[in-house]
Amino acid sequence: MDKNIEEKIIEVFDNLRPYLNADGGNIEFIKYDNGTVFVRLTGACGYCAYQDDTLKISLLKSLQQEIPEIKDIINVEI
Numbered sequence: 001m002d003k004n005i006e007e008k009i010i011e012v013f014d015n016l017r018p019y020l021n022a023d024g025g026n027i028e029f030i031k032y033d034n035g036t037v038f039v040r041l042t043g044a045c046g047y048c049a050y051q052d053d054t055l056k057i058s059l060l061k062s063l064q065q066e067i068p069e070i071k072d073i074i075n076v077e078i
Contacts, residue, residue: 008067035071
């Protein structure tokens with residue numbers, strides 16, 4: 001896969017991680033494939049009723065601002 005894109009994804013997540021940690025959660029990067037980022041939300045974020053909002057509103061939009069090639073983000077269940 002495109003290592004440069006994966007490095008950018010991890011950088012964006014590292015910048016957002018303190019906000020997730022503040023609510024008792026975290027994010028784990030799984031892989032990037034053809035415009036889709038696969039992650040695992042952990043801690044409080046993994047079971048939060050608002051995880052779809054976190055994924056689509058916060059994380060996806062933040063990723064797309066830095067990496068326009070990204071089209072979607074999917075949470076891989078634990």
